[in-house]
Amino acid sequence: MAYDLEEQEQLATLKAWWNKYGDLVTWLLIAALAGYAAWSGWNYYQRNQATQAALLYDELQKAVSAKDNARVLRAAGDMQNKFGRTAYAQMAALAAAKTAWESKDAAAAKAQLQWVIDNGRDAEYKALARIRLAGVLLDEKAHDDALKVLAADMPPSFAAAAADRKGDILAAQNKLEDARAAWKLALDKTDEKNPARQLIQLKLDAVGGAPKAA
Incomplete structure (x- = not known):
């Protein structure tokens, strides 16, 4: 009987709690x-x-x-x-x-x-698209538009490729001093073991080597 009373009290407590918090x-x-x-x-x-x-x-x-x-x-x-x-x-x-x-x-x-x-x-895909689009515009001789495309911020891993493409565009505009600076930056940003360094160096040498010191 004591157990029944205790169980009834627990049920009553639970019922009261549910009435209060059930909803x-x-x-x-x-x-x-x-x-x-x-x-x-x-x-x-x-x-x-x-x-x-x-x-x-x-x-x-x-x-x-x-x-x-x-x-x-x-x-x-x-x-x-x-x-x-x-x-x-x-x-x-x-x-x-x-x-x-x-x-x-x-x-x-x-x-x-x-x-x-x-x-x-993804910033990487966008950067790659910018560099390729600048190349297409360079081929069309839309040099100013190409430079605008490259003006956006890009991930550090694309800095060398962007500088290299910028150098191509500036050289096409006959801005050789600026082109040398861009290719020098591209060379500095390119890993020593990267085969792309050879092509960048060839372009840099073709316009007189490293840019003049300020």
Whole structure:
């Protein structure tokens, strides 16, 4: 009987507690379950997006291998429209720009590189797109536009490539002193074991070697 009374007291206490806090606990539980469901759904969406983007990128690579510029550009456009927030979209645009350039479609190449600059989520891809776009503009003799493209901040790992391209543009403008300074900076930023140093040194020597001291 004592046990029954004690159990009844516990039940009464629990009932009183539930009457006081039951609604709050219910709403907290609902919120927790909703949050978990949203988190699980988002992770599933992200995985699904990545899987589909990978498949489309594989198709784009096949088109690149076939040198089918029109097909590559269609795949890149689909990637940007459907999976523009993924890294695959940036890689696809860079690949499409290269194929377009090799197909002598400069307008498409510039458009793809500009897409990466405007919409890319990774600083490295954006920097690579800027350097390549500056090269396209250099070929078109749009020197001032090319220099503007390179004027943006870039990751340190791209400093040498950007300075090298800047030197090319300045040399094309016959600004040899500025070109020497740019190539000297590119040489200073390039690792000693990097084969690119030889080409930079050749260009630097071709315009009279290191720039004059201030």
